[in-house]
Amino acid sequence: MKRASPTYPGGFPAILEQMERRRDPLVFGPGEALPPLGVDLQPLKANRVDGRAPEVADSRSSYARKFKELAGDFHTLPELLRLHGLLIANLRRRNQPAHCAALFQRLWAEESDYLLARLDARWMVSAITTFGDHGATETQRRLGQSLTVLFSMMKLYETERLYSGHKPDQAFDVGKKSAKRLPMEMDAYALAGGGLDVNLLGRLWQDASADPVIAPLAHHLLDLLIHDPGGIFRRLRLMRAQREKQLAAEGLSKRRAPADQPEVAAPVPLPVKTDPATIRWGTVTLTNAPLPRIAHFAAHHLSLGAARVTVFLDTPDPQTADFLSQNPDVQVITCDTDWWAGQKKPRMKAHQMRQAWVATQCYNATDLDWLAHIDVDEFLLPDAPLADLLAAAPPDQAALLIPPVEMLAGSTPEMFKTTPRMAGHDKTTLPEVYPTFGTHLRGGFVSHLEGKLIARTGIPGLRMGLHTLSHDGAPVGNRLRVNDILLGHAHAPDWDTFRQHLDFRLTRGSYRKADREAFKLRDVLDFLIETEGETGLRAFFDEVCAATPALMERLRARGMLIERPLNLDAAVAQHFGPLPERAP
Structure with missing residues (x-):
């Protein structure tokens, strides 16, 4: 039987070649270097990034280009955040400085609360991906790789959704299911009783609990995921509710959702006071x-x-x-x-x-x-x-x-x-x-x-x-x-x-x-x-x-x-x- 043409011309040899081109190491110019492993982190929390990047103003090295790019991203924010970005940028490439991974590990071991309170979700996902490549333990590497696959696939299918006309929090109509099959002869997720989503998220949560360095980051990202009102997990939950009502109306099901599959709480406005005197x-x-x-x-x-x-x-x-x-x-x-x-x-x-x-x-x-x-x-x-x-x-x-x-x-x-x-x-x-x-x-x-x-x-x-x-x-x-x-x-x-x-x-x-x-x-x-x-x-x-x-x-x-x-x-x-x- 003749196989269809591959989605990517040239197959995996071409895929690997393109992937490796993105991993050329950053080149440091004269006097340029990452801080040493034992750098005092407290001044980096107190000092603020100058978006003009005067430290590398005259340099044309690839490291300087990345430094300037991150200086613009983190302008007026603590220098520790820029250092975190520089470490990730180096670790995504080959032949990074010898202490780069250890310094990245140190930041998350000592300053996880600080980083989680100030990094946006995009940088947190980049950090979890870095753990997948450079984790110090088997748990860190396995969990980092698993979450990288999860968030990467989310990025792909949510990008496709942008062209569908559907809003991120708009569930599909369960009464208009297509008869088309899933790829690779997979069975469809059972809206009324399927546990794929719970099993996937629950196992990732449990894996994260086994390592104290990656746990705060992984748990925070997973919490963000299940509280996001506009993602695949929330849409499937809404579709599950539709399907349950449909079955109940048809007299086919009176069962309630299992105890281990609670409905996701809708976000509510938080009452906020910022005056200590009140x-x-x-x-x-x-x-x-x-x-x-x-x-x-x-x-x-x-x-x-x-x-x-x-x-x-x-x-x-x-x-x-x-x-x-x-x-x-x-x-x-x-x-x-x-x-x-x-x-x-x-x-x-x-x-x-x-x-x-x-x-x-x-x-x-x-x-x-x-x-x-x-x-x-x-x-x-x-x-x-x-x-x-x-x-x-x-x-x-x-x-x-x-x-x-x-x-x-x-x-x-x-x-x-x-x-x-x-x-x-x-x-x-x-x-x-x-x-x-x-x-x-x-x-x-x-x-x-x-x-x-x-x-x-x-x-x-x-x-x-x-x-x-x-x-x-x-x-x-x-x-x-x-x-x-x-x-x-x-x-x-x-x-x-x-x-x-x-x-x-x-x-x-x-x-x-x-x-x-x-x-x-x-x-x-x-x-x-x-x-x-x-x-x-x-x-x-x-x-x-x-x-x-x-x-x-x-x-x-x-x-x-x-x-x-x-x-x-x-x-x-x-x-x-x-x-x-x-x-x-």
Whole structure:
């Protein structure tokens, strides 16, 4: 059987020849070079690009031409963005400078939040493509190549759509399906029940989670993709809804979309305030902690300028409610039987579900501008007045993700440890800091690494989770991880607290294990309980959680130790007065 002529004359030899012509290396003129691998990045963030490119004004080298082109693109923007573009331009070609890939890796390892907040989507896609060619790990290369194929094919078919007369957010009419076959005898995507889109996106998301350097970029791009109102995934979702209605009208289907295939939330206008003097923020918490701990939590956030601290008492305690209610900026809700009887749902068995429920009710009813859903052992630690930082938040971001730091037990003043990544190290640092247990701890923490969110209020259909937000059933993707607000987590402030909560955390709380493969924290603690009992648990606590001189020195030497005095007793005295004598 005679084969049709190839789409590209000359076939793949011609394709490869054309492709390789685009990869000739950039030539540097006299005195021209990329910055060294160890360049200080902070001045590059502070200095601004001069679009006239005076640095290479008289040069005619190919490097200078690219430098001038990027200077025009990034005029008045931070020089770090131009450096990022220069690295990509070199890495797309053969024979780039020897340290070029390592410097690109360093930028994303140390400054991912900064880059994600300032690069447009086109440059982010270029970065993910560069990871595909020059990734330092197999995960980076595989994910970079997979996402490159995805975005490249999107560019091709969305360009073709421009000539179809259809708008990017205009779904095709499902009643006008052509009888023509798909290329290469492929079956068509099943609009009513197909999972190709979910499987494709879900696997890419999971792959990204395996590598801490590429994860922020890949997750951000995928979030942008599923929230874009004008793309193939959104159009197929709209067409799925059309098809479901069509089948229901015909009596052929009454099924609902599977739980793992939620409808994509439509974008909503974000309420934005940029004047710090008018911004009112607050916190919401469900707790059964003793009064002193709740008072410490509330007083700390009142001292930071919270307009309201909302406390849901999971276990009714009149003395706690009366004491906290002395301050008019503290709202106390006692979640007793009568209160739950007045809710739309009965009291949930799992405390995590109760936490999400009450936080969402608070969000829907609040008159604040921003609301943080945090626990009573978590303390916001902003670098500046929080209202100022919230006023400066990008207007297209619905929430700020606040990274956690973990308090060292017994530290006075309070000391907090960071993850290696926050200090610019990789996970190989963990066994250096925690010699016995480091290889089995996520980030060296015994508590969560996900952080918590402070969200803009006034968004209809928004639901607050423990570490997440959803809008009309879909994850909220436009959230920005920040570095100028930390979440000080007093997860194990002393041995007694750690031991008292251990059984609950192992069975119903944060130490539960989500997967069966890796030997994680739950396995470590189970092994110690079984083989060494209290002695083993105490050895674990002393190495990982306690503010011992040895641990603090190892952390300090690696830039992983932060001192943030909380002055909690003084704050309680200021905002509430003396605690009742019966309070321990």
